[in-house]
Amino acid sequence: MNAPTRVAQAAVFTLIATGTLAACSSSDSSSLASQGSSSQSEGGSNSAMVFTPGTYNATGQYPTPGGLQGIGVTVTLEADGTITELEVDPKAEIGNSVQFQAKFAGGIKSEVVGKPIQELNVDKVSGSSLTSGGFNRAIEDIVKEAQE
Amino acid sequence: MSTRWQFEALGTQWIIESPESLDKEIKLAVWQRIDEFDKTWSRFRPDSSVNRLRTETSVDLGPDAVELLGIYDEFYGTTAGAVNPLVGVSIEQLGYDQEKTFTPKGDPIPAPSWADCAMEGSILHTPVPVVLDVGAIGKGFIAGKVADLIGGRCVVDASGDIVNRSGRPLKVAMEDPRDSESAIAVTDIPDGWSLAGSAINRRTWGKDLHHVVDARTGIPADSIVAAWGAAPDAGVADGLATAAFFTDLETLSRFEGWTLTLDQKFWADSFDFPGEIFN
Numbered sequence: 043m044n045a046p047t048r049v050a051q052a053a054v055f056t057l058i059a060t061g062t063l064a065a066c067s068s069s070d071s072s073s074l075a076s077q078g079s080s081s082q083s084e085g086g087s088n089s090a091m092v093f094t095p096g097t098y099n100a101t102g103q104y105p106t107p108g109g110l111q112g113i114g115v116t117v118t119l120e121a122d123g124t125i126t127e128l129e130v131d132p133k134a135e136i137g138n139s140v141q142f143q144a145k146f147a148g149g150i151k152s153e154v155v156g157k158p159i160q161e162l163n164v165d166k167v168s169g170s171s172l173t174s175g176g177f178n179r180a181i182e183d184i185v186k187e188a189q190e
Numbered sequence: 191m192s193t194r195w196q197f198e199a200l201g202t203q204w205i206i207e208s209p210e211s212l213d214k215e216i217k218l219a220v221w222q223r224i225d226e227f228d229k230t231w232s233r234f235r236p237d238s239s240v241n242r243l244r245t246e247t248s249v250d251l252g253p254d255a256v257e258l259l260g261i262y263d264e265f266y267g268t269t270a271g272a273v274n275p276l277v278g279v280s281i282e283q284l285g286y287d288q289e290k291t292f293t294p295k296g297d298p299i300p301a302p303s304w305a306d307c308a309m310e311g312s313i314l315h316t317p318v319p320v321v322l323d324v325g326a327i328g329k330g331f332i333a334g335k336v337a338d339l340i341g342g343r344c345v346v347d348a349s350g351d352i353v354n355r356s357g358r359p360l361k362v363a364m365e366d367p368r369d370s371e372s373a374i375a376v377t378d379i380p381d382g383w384s385l386a387g388s389a390i391n392r393r394t395w396g397k398d399l400h401h402v403v404d405a406r407t408g409i410p411a412d413s414i415v416a417a418w419g420a421a422p423d424a425g426v427a428d429g430l431a432t433a434a435f436f437t438d439l440e441t442l443s444r445f446e447g448w449t450l451t452l453d454q455k456f457w458a459d460s461f462d463f464p465g466e467i468f469n
Contacts, residue, residue: 154458156372157468162363164376166345166352168387168418169365 199224202349209343220336227332231324233278240322248315255312258331265429266304271406272436276301278321280408284399298408330386330428353384353424367416377465384424386431389416402435411435414451421447
């Protein structure tokens with residue numbers, strides 16, 4: 043597919059190879075940790091392996107000077123081990139890692155959490171306040187009509 | 191930016207900030223520039239040039255035609271037809287029509303092929319009568335032209351299409367579509383650049399009915415809920431914020447600029463985004 047996906051796959055295998063994975067399955071009893079611990083996951087052919095298809099969540103942890111950091115990964119696997127979907131959810135809350143992980147997750151995917159705009163000290167806000175006055179009024183008219 | 195001029199045009203709130211208040215002559219020129227644009231391109235004005243294309247197949251679309259439709263050409267190619275100025279027929283089929291009935295007329299219909307149209311100077315030739323809608327790029331485009339007209343330092347904000355000519359980076363928050371008091375990301379827009387945003391929870395008139403429509407199918411976008419684009423050109427920034435609903439963000443990287451999207455689960459995706467995403 044595209045480059046971000048390839049980067050994402052590399053990231054997951056790095057985590058499997060180096061991280062302490064606390065795996066849990068969201069769809070069945072299989073465990074990513076046991077599947078991922080196979081040495082064959084490091085770029086070799088995995089044609090002999092059988093995977094239970096499903097969506098798996100895992101959290102990897104790693105030490106940093108600022109303390110232990112975590113990163114969450116969700117993958118959707120097919121029976122032949124093909125990753126059909128991957129999302130990375132940075133969970134770090136301490137020190138520099140927040141910023142570094144935000145950059146890492148950019149280009150992959152990460153869930154957003156709103157921050158109060160008042161705290162951000164920005165010049166401008168861009169986004170959903172895009173509704174035009176004319177459009178609003180037209181919709182209001184329709185709603186009124188519907189209520190009559 | 192110390193002074194602020196606020197007005198309504200193109201059915202949208204405009205805020206123009208500048209170090210000193212703008213002359214009356216400049217304000218009049220800005221107003222006329224926007225009105226001329228509206229007279230040419232609005233599909234809601236019965237006397238507009240684009241509305242003649244509903245019955246005629248060759249119409250002069252004026253001084254902005256070559257540049258504006260040229261940007262459409264680029265996006266039409268890059269998005270494999272998802273962004274197409276002939277999408278008006280699809281949008282009207284969904285109910286966002288001249289009479290603003292907001293009642294779907296039937297099943298979605300795709301737009302005619304833009305590749306079958308031809309430009310001869312500022313005259314557009316179409317094989318069949320069409321409904322032209324420049325909503326994907328037009329507002330950003332004219333916001334950039336207004337900044338050009340002012341000439342000096344300014345920030346033009348046409349309800350989300352923001353043109354930064356302030357002489358310094360502009361710090362901008364991306365509003366959370368779930369909560370207008372919150373932001374999901376923050377970035378600096380360099381001097382000379384523009385930012386545009388689009389969200390499908392705005393300009394909505396029914397379940398799954400909104401203004402961001404895939405011209406290939408005539409169906410509103412459903413996987414992305416909000417998108418932003420930034421570029422040195424204000425029209426391109428607006429185009430990116432629409433194209434990102436339909437196109438792999440890496441494909442859009444052929445344009446100088448960046449894109450940021452939120453999907454239905456409020457997961458962010460981005461390409462070359464230079465700011466901070468809150469997650």
